[in-house]
Amino acid sequence: MREELLAIIEKNSRIDLKELAVILGVQEVDVVNELETMEREGIICGYHTLVNWEKTSNEKVTALIEVRVTPQRGQGFDSVAERIYRYPEVRSVYLISGGFDLMVILEGKTLREVSSFVSDKLSTLDRVLSTSTHFILKKYKDHGTIFIQKTEDEREMITP
Amino acid sequence: MRNPLSEQVVALKPSGIRKFFDIVSEMKDAISLGVGEPDFDTPWHIRDEGIYALERGRTFYTSNAGLKELRQEVCNYIKRKQGIEYVWDREVVITVGGSEAIDIGLRAMINPGDEVIIPQPSYVSYEPCAILAGAKPVILNLKAENEFRLTAGELREAITEKTKVLILPFPNNPTGAIMEQKDLEAIAEVIIEHDIFVMSDEIYSELTYKEKHVSIASLPGMQERTILINGFSKAYAMTGWRLGYACGPHAIIEQMTKIHQFAIMCAPTTSQYAAVEALKNGDADVEEMKLSYNQRRRFLLNAFREMGLSCFEPFGAFYVFPCIKEFGMSSDEFANAFLEAEKVAAVPGTAFGDSGEGFLRISYAYSLDTLREAMTRLSRFITKLRENR
Numbered sequence: 001m002r003e004e005l006l007a008i009i010e011k012n013s014r015i016d017l018k019e020l021a022v023i024l025g026v027q028e029v030d031v032v033n034e035l036e037t038m039e040r041e042g043i044i045c046g047y048h049t050l051v052n053w054e055k056t057s058n059e060k061v062t063a064l065i066e067v068r069v070t071p072q073r074g075q076g077f078d079s080v081a082e083r084i085y086r087y088p089e090v091r092s093v094y095l096i097s098g099g100f101d102l103m104v105i106l107e108g109k110t111l112r113e114v115s116s117f118v119s120d121k122l123s124t125l126d127r128v129l130s131t132s133t134h135f136i137l138k139k140y141k142d143h144g145t146i147f148i149q150k151t152e153d154e155r156e157m158i159t160p
Numbered sequence: 161m162r163n164p165l166s167e168q169v170v171a172l173k174p175s176g177i178r179k180f181f182d183i184v185s186e187m188k189d190a191i192s193l194g195v196g197e198p199d200f201d202t203p204w205h206i207r208d209e210g211i212y213a214l215e216r217g218r219t220f221y222t223s224n225a226g227l228k229e230l231r232q233e234v235c236n237y238i239k240r241k242q243g244i245e246y247v248w249d250r251e252v253v254i255t256v257g258g259s260e261a262i263d264i265g266l267r268a269m270i271n272p273g274d275e276v277i278i279p280q281p282s283y284v285s286y287e288p289c290a291i292l293a294g295a296k297p298v299i300l301n302l303k304a305e306n307e308f309r310l311t312a313g314e315l316r317e318a319i320t321e322k323t324k325v326l327i328l329p330f331p332n333n334p335t336g337a338i339m340e341q342k343d344l345e346a347i348a349e350v351i352i353e354h355d356i357f358v359m360s361d362e363i364y365s366e367l368t369y370k371e372k373h374v375s376i377a378s379l380p381g382m383q384e385r386t387i388l389i390n391g392f393s394k395a396y397a398m399t400g401w402r403l404g405y406a407c408g409p410h411a412i413i414e415q416m417t418k419i420h421q422f423a424i425m426c427a428p429t430t431s432q433y434a435a436v437e438a439l440k441n442g443d444a445d446v447e448e449m450k451l452s453y454n455q456r457r458r459f460l461l462n463a464f465r466e467m468g469l470s471c472f473e474p475f476g477a478f479y480v481f482p483c484i485k486e487f488g489m490s491s492d493e494f495a496n497a498f499l500e501a502e503k504v505a506a507v508p509g510t511a512f513g514d515s516g517e518g519f520l521r522i523s524y525a526y527s528l529d530t531l532r533e534a535m536t537r538l539s540r541f542i543t544k545l546r547e548n549r
Contacts, residue, residue, distance in 0.1 A: 004451060022462040023455035023528070155195045157181040157505070 336474025
């Protein structure tokens, strides 16, 4: 049940628990227990809302920043990653294979805010060798969801 | 002027629910539970192959029986899923949907006056195709108490000296019924004993929610007397691509290919290239869609249970077939009243044969949100009916 349950709530974390039990074909109490277990085990890390901020009056700027760093003896990339992910404006930090080391996703109110974070805070960290910042111009799809109006059901009623 | 029409064609009964569907399509805010095709789009990688085939200029006819690669993939697929071995260049023909395979299969096998046994409720094409092929259709009414499975006893009763072909439409549209191995074994015994043939329409074979689908062709002695029909519409959500296939004994496939060659030339080339991709890399998509269907199926059965509406648990296709006999209305009356009162369209069971009387076909090729709203309305509707009685 675990994987099917996760697949459902990953798309809709607000689904009614009773209905969740029905469509999984299990008891409601089992769903509740499984959710609690996975929260405790850190498998479920939160129940967030996917927002298309472009449709609100709230201006936001998102940047992807490629960061090359010097790993630290005994700790690898973890400690420098921690220095970076502690900043609240940093949304995500991933260790990446390939031409650079860390992918940092940053959200700010303005272009200047993001730029100054990169130049004042990120670049000045001891073990950061270089950064390369890409601003996101438009989000087409996020978390598997396409950000355009849903299309109508175009299927016709034909003779069954 | 002389009458330009064929008497036989004029005599074919038109589908009785055309008018019902016309009303539904006029109604702007109606919720329809009537559509018999997946609500998913064709998986992108399959569409992409179709586009790629067009870009590459693969816009010619294929060989009459279909692309070699597709026929080979069909054989691989059936071997993988059912354990049956077919020879790709002798025992497979690619058709325009499973429906063409039904038509040309019957025409290839029937002599005037032969009888074709058609279990109902079932898909609406079998009977007219049998008639056009020159057969006498013999309707076998399946029973709710058997969960709409075909029993050996029922089959035995329907067989006469003239019986040539049994149509075996499982997993079933409209009931959602399936036939499991033990059910099929009993049928196969009767088939062999009476030396008749089976046209097994397995278009919903991927959509079963209990055991994996078993084909009657996989039973001992049955491959040589079975035309296995399947297609891409339901499993891969490819209805508009119009692509299906038939596998069977070379002698029958050869004649089917002849009719197909003269009437159709070949199935659409773009669709055939896309279908190769579907068979090669589509298993995960099928599993994902099936998971969704199963969730909706459970949702509907639970909703019926809560409103006290009787319904056997169907384990196939994407239909449920609840019984509405307690309300003292015909299927037609119920469907029309429900549409008028609550603006929800469900197909009366009688659209699929007389034995569908007292039942409704509800399709769950719809999102949970749509089904939830529809069930709220159904519950309200039947509560009122019960109060007024």
